[in-house]
Amino acid sequence: MAQxxxxxxxxxxxxxxxxxxxxxxxxxxxxxxYDNVEYYRNLMDEKGVKPEDIKGIDDLYxxxxxxxxxxxxxxxxxxxxxxxxxxxxIQSTSGTTGRRVVAFYTQHDVDLWEDCCARAIVAAGxxxxxVCQVAYGYGLFTGGPGLNGGSHKVGxxxxxxxxxxxxxxxxxxxxxxxTILCCTPSYAAYIxxxxxxxxxxxxxxxxxxxxxxxxxxxxxMRQSIQNTLGIKAxxxxxxxxxxxxxxxxxxxxxxxxxxxxxxFIAEIIDPDTGEVLPEGSKGELVFTSLxxxxxxxxxxxxxxxxxxxxxxxxxGRTLIKMAKPMGRTDDMLIxxxxxxxxxxxxxxxxxxxxxxxxxxxxxxxxxxDTFEVNVEMTADQxxxxxxxxxxxxxxxxxxxxTMLGINPKVHLVAPKxxxxxxxxAVRVIDKRKLI
Amino acid sequence: xxIKQLTIFVENKQGALVSITDTxxxxxxxxxxxxxxxTEDFGILRLIVNNEELAEKTLKxxxxxxxxxxxxGVKIGDxxxxxxxxxxxxxxxxxxxxxxYAFMARTEKHAYVVLRVEDIAxxxxxxxxxxxxxxTEADICKL
Numbered sequence: 001m002a003q004x005x006x007x008x009x010x011x012x013x014x015x016x017x018x019x020x021x022x023x024x025x026x027x028x029x030x031x032x033x034y035d036n037v038e039y040y041r042n043l044m045d046e047k048g049v050k051p052e053d054i055k056g057i058d059d060l061y062x063x064x065x066x067x068x069x070x071x072x073x074x075x076x077x078x079x080x081x082x083x084x085x086x087x088x089x090i091q092s093t094s095g096t097t098g099r100r101v102v103a104f105y106t107q108h109d110v111d112l113w114e115d116c117c118a119r120a121i122v123a124a125g126x127x128x129x130x131v132c133q134v135a136y137g138y139g140l141f142t143g144g145p146g147l148n149g150g151s152h153k154v155g156x157x158x159x160x161x162x163x164x165x166x167x168x169x170x171x172x173x174x175x176x177x178x179t180i181l182c183c184t185p186s187y188a189a190y191i192x193x194x195x196x197x198x199x200x201x202x203x204x205x206x207x208x209x210x211x212x213x214x215x216x217x218x219x220x221m222r223q224s225i226q227n228t229l230g231i232k233a234x235x236x237x238x239x240x241x242x243x244x245x246x247x248x249x250x251x252x253x254x255x256x257x258x259x260x261x262x263x264f265i266a267e268i269i270d271p272d273t274g275e276v277l278p279e280g281s282k283g284e285l286v287f288t289s290l291x292x293x294x295x296x297x298x299x300x301x302x303x304x305x306x307x308x309x310x311x312x313x314x315x316g317r318t319l320i321k322m323a324k325p326m327g328r329t330d331d332m333l334i335x336x337x338x339x340x341x342x343x344x345x346x347x348x349x350x351x352x353x354x355x356x357x358x359x360x361x362x363x364x365x366x367x368x369d370t371f372e373v374n375v376e377m378t379a380d381q382x383x384x385x386x387x388x389x390x391x392x393x394x395x396x397x398x399x400x401x402t403m404l405g406i407n408p409k410v411h412l413v414a415p416k417x418x419x420x421x422x423x424x425a426v427r428v429i430d431k432r433k434l435i
Numbered sequence: 436x437x438i439k440q441l442t443i444f445v446e447n448k449q450g451a452l453v454s455i456t457d458t459x460x461x462x463x464x465x466x467x468x469x470x471x472x473x474t475e476d477f478g479i480l481r482l483i484v485n486n487e488e489l490a491e492k493t494l495k496x497x498x499x500x501x502x503x504x505x506x507x508g509v510k511i512g513d514x515x516x517x518x519x520x521x522x523x524x525x526x527x528x529x530x531x532x533x534x535x536y537a538f539m540a541r542t543e544k545h546a547y548v549v550l551r552v553e554d555i556a557x558x559x560x561x562x563x564x565x566x567x568x569x570x571t572e573a574d575i576c577k578l
Binding site: 377379382383384385386389390411412413414415416417 | 440442444446472474476477479481498499500501502504533534551
């Protein structure tokens with residue numbers, strides 16, 4: 001029988017005990033930040049909160065929020081809580097939204113982060129017998145280094161592939177019998193398509209599980225990846241700001257991600273008022289780190305729209321679960337006054353039998369928003385009749401209109417013609433921002 | 436009996452067409468006939484070539500969206516009214532023609548018509564019964 005937990009005592013700790021542990025850690029973390037981070041000390045002083053006012057997690061609401069804008073203002077060292085001589089690593093976001101974030105780590109921070117990733121791998125059925133192919137980008141992006149470290153801790157044979165070079169990915173996967181694949185869901189789908197094109201059936205592929213994250217994906221996309229690769233696909237969540245992947249992870253129940261509560265407190269707030277909402281409410285996800293040395297963040301607003309649940313899980317973990325984020329407040333597009341999440345487009349595509357490879361292009365012409373969606377067609381869908389392709393485009397546009405309430409112009413394009421960067425598909429091009 | 440047509444998706448951008456024809460030329464594929472249907476956003480290129488297997492493989496390897504479609508090839512006399520005769524045969528047999536294109540033979544006094552229909556067998560039988568000569572893959576190679 002495979003090992004069920006990586007750190008059983010923590011992962012199955014009774015809730016009251018966990019809250020006590022969090023309270024103890026929070027008091028120390030707040031003091032550490034107040035003493036060492038001038039930027040946050042000023043925020044606390046402005047709000048009239050002293051470290052002594054924080055006696056446990058029930059006082060968390062008293063602390064000021066941190067936002068992505070704060071991280072940008074404080075770039076690069078403004079939120080650092082340890083001397084650089086104590087730090088051993090940085091990681092950084094891709095800066096695709098124009099706001100590069102650099103996070104710092106001491107060796108202690110790296111260890112805790114890798115433990116979090118190891119928990120995710122064990123929850124996906126990983127043991128030291130497994131061969132773990134890490135096809136997240138390596139380098140500044142947290143995906144590769146995080147899962148690489150977690151895989152080492154579990155004792156898997158680790159294939160540090162990084163993203164890209166799909167031919168080589170497939171060769172190593174099949175030659176060395178990789179059993180666990182870690183990458184972005186869009187890259188997993190792409191590898192799946194390539195394997196299918198080369199004639200591999202799900203039963204010929206050695207993989208048994210996949211740990212996919214770093215970008216939003218839908219339940220329909222999970223089903224499609226599971227079917228193509230013949231695996232169980234597990235979600236993993238994290239942000240560079242909070243260390244990287246492994247803030248929360250999915251178990252065999254596949255009904256949400258357990259938050260590593262010994263390292264992070266999760267809250268849901270009303271994004272407009274900042275008010276903390278009760279369990280089960282939909283709102284913005286906020287994280288507070290509990291034992292970070294170099295880059296501790298208190299009440300960091302993720303912009304992710306999400307729901308938390310304390311419902312008992314069949315896997316035995318007592319850690320609170322977060323639902324798959326429904327979208328980022330950042331990702332949300334407002335087109336002709338209507339809120340559009342890219343995940344809604346993805347849902348329509350999978351329902352209509354398309355691969356989830358698409359790109360939304362928004363522009364403004366004569367003060368009107370244009371809304372176009374490019375969708376990759378599969379070889380099976382391609383036909384020699386122009387009329388058929390035009391009517392496919394029309395019915396797809398209608399299905400999107402039903403879902404969104406506004407009418408896009410749909411263009412079917414050739415497979416693999418939509419750009420992918422670092423394995424992350426570029427889903428949205430909003431030309432309105434460039435003006 | 437049907438002949439094989441290569442159908443290729445062409446993106447509406449500068450150089451898209453020439454890169455396809457270059458790929459074929461580099462692999463020594465000879466184009467016998469072609470037609471292109473275009474919309475605002477994309478085109479569909481249809482080709483009859485001397486070696487469709489090689490053409491399909493090279494274009495697929497180069498990343499093109501490609502499909503092999505069965506079409507009917509028929510030989511008609513190079514004289515006014517001959518195309519009409521062939522088409523009226525299909526019309527009488529209730530066969531709807533999706534699209535067609537034609538090309539001239541180099542040496543003989545003939546033209547060839549490529550017809551895309553749903554029911555190939557019925558179309559071929561109707562044309563042969565009316566005395567038309569169908570062209571085969573072997574004929575294409577000899578052209």
